[in-house]
Amino acid sequence: DGGITQSPKYLFRKEGQNVTLSCEQNLNHDAMYWYRQDPGQGLRLIYYSQIVNDFQKGDIAEGYSVSREKKESFPLTVTSAQKNPTAFYLCASARGLAIYNEQFFGPGTRLTVL
Amino acid sequence: GQNIDQPTEMTATEGAIVQINCTYQTSGFNGLFWYQQHAGEAPTFLSYNVLDGLEEKGRFSSFLSRSKGYSYLLLKELQMKDSASYLCASSDSNYQLIWGAGTKLIIKP
Numbered sequence: 554d555g556g557i558t559q560s561p562k563y564l565f566r567k568e569g570q571n572v573t574l575s576c577e578q579n580l581n582h583d584a585m586y587w588y589r590q591d592p593g594q595g596l597r598l599i600y601y602s603q604i605v606n607d608f609q610k611g612d613i614a615e616g617y618s619v620s621r622e623k624k625e626s627f628p629l630t631v632t633s634a635q636k637n638p639t640a641f642y643l644c645a646s647a648r649g650l651a652i653y654n655e656q657f658f659g660p661g662t663r664l665t666v667l
Numbered sequence: 668g669q670n671i672d673q674p675t676e677m678t679a680t681e682g683a684i685v686q687i688n689c690t691y692q693t694s695g696f697n698g699l700f701w702y703q704q705h706a707g708e709a710p711t712f713l714s715y716n717v718l719d720g721l722e723e724k725g726r727f728s729s730f731l732s733r734s735k736g737y738s739y740l741l742l743k744e745l746q747m748k749d750s751a752s753y754l755c756a757s758s759d760s761n762y763q764l765i766w767g768a769g770t771k772l773i774i775k776p
Contacts, residue, residue, distance in 0.1 A: 595768045595769070596754070596764075596766040597766075598763055652697040653697075653715060655715065656764070658710050660708065660709050661708070
């Protein structure tokens with residue numbers, strides 16, 4: 554079955570530590586996205602990528618980094634520079650960047666900083 | 668600026684009809700999406716409107732008025748499994764979606 558997976562589902566980290574969230578898709582999609590979801594707020598775009606080895610900052614990229622070495626994979630690193638990292642992180646993919654392309658979401662990773 | 672507004676929470680009765688409204692202000696508008704999100708889960712696609720009018724898909728319909736910057740999602744014959752948050756998202760000219768905070772729909776028996 555084609556789909557998009559994220560791991561782990563729950564993640565705890567101590568302040569000052571970097572942590573990497575995994576996102577893998579086997580839908581053969583070119584575009585991939587990382588969003589952050591906080592209570593009472595809409596999804597906010599962290600980074601997106603439309604092709605391997607290329608990615609763009611979204612609205613809230615500070616304190617985060619990504620890589621796109623393979624079409625299937627788009628890992629997100631939450632660095633110690635991110636001041637308020639506790640949130641629900643969602644990865645999504647789409648056939649392309651064209652806006653009519655539906656985005657498919659992974660199950661999400663809930664990150665808690667202790 | 669760019670903004671999406673939708674009600675925070677709505678309550679409806681099983682078997683009834685509910686309309687969830689969404690107003691938007693985005694530059695370079697290229698269409699409007701509705702997604703459903705059950706608590707703690709991933710959003711799933713419901714509809715995409717780019718032209719004015721009503722699009723029907725089974726129990727769910729979505730309406731768009733570009734001149735008014737307004738959309739609604741209509742859910743008929745409500746079922747308990749429809750209890751979820753409904754996210755409205757408007758596209759902008761930079762291939763990005765501007766998301767509303769979501770409307771939490773509570774279905775009562």
